[in-house]
Amino acid sequence: MPPNQQFFPGTPVPPEKFVGRTSELYRIFSQINNRGHVAIYGSSGMGKTSLLNYIKSPNFWQEKGLDFSEALIVYYNCEGLFAPNGFWQKILKELRNQAKGDTDLEGKIDDVLKLEIIKVRDIRLILREIGKRDKFLLLLLDNYHRMLGTQEEYINNLEKSREMETFLSALCNLAVHSQEGQYFSTIVTVSRRLNDLGPEIPRSGSPLYGYYLYLDLKPFSHEDIDNYFLNSEGHFFISIPSNIQAEKVLEITGGYPILLQYAGHIFSQSDIGIDINTFRAKFKNQTEKIFKDIWRE
16 A cells, blocks of 8 residues: 555555444444444445454554453455355464464364364364453454355255355354353444345244344445545545535445545546546446446345
8 A cells, every 4th residue: 555545446445544434333342342243234335344444453442442452353254155164264274373472272273273074162162262361252254245145045055055054053152152152252244134145044943143233334424424525634535626516526426435435536636627527437437346236236
């Protein structure tokens, strides 16, 4: 990242530049503090990954009065094919990185990694060891909807459905049905509510997602935009030429964080004489894929 980079189109905003989402962060802080679990849902371009990056940074913890050293934070992007054993392998390998310097914990993680199949009792053992150190595991699962898939994907695939239900039951067990849950907190980001993803669970079945607090991430409000994007003293100040009405630009972005980043970037790279039609053309060219992703979700 260039030292003076102002806007971040197409990439997550660095934690030190993160703005907004005050009420959402307060609720997330409360859940982490109580070892709770949060599902953040919203469409593409809503800043979910930027939010997770901020949560795993010391900035977030210091501002909220939390002890950063208490948490072993594991971030995992759920893009790609899913296999339960492969999932826990990746989580534990990253956890081992976070536990560097604690040779005893590293050794216990290595012992589990050597197992042919990692079971929920093995994860419980690791959580117990973390708890002995007055720490807890904070698991951040980005793009969790990619792992779960749509309900349609499971209709004619009983084996896949059972595999996912078993995995979700194990995660639920770790979170709320075991003593080790006091050393475990999760935050997931999804494109829609969890009940609309993964295999369809019968009403009589276990509430596999019932332990999550849901946070609906919405576009920035007019007040947020005024404070963070139209404030000349703010880092993300969008310098809109006087010949273009700011309202027209904001209407085009719809308050989506990623689209505001693109708008700011375009103006920062353009001549001062740019008109609204030129802006529209550049904006459309650079954000076409983003709009397709938003509409698809």
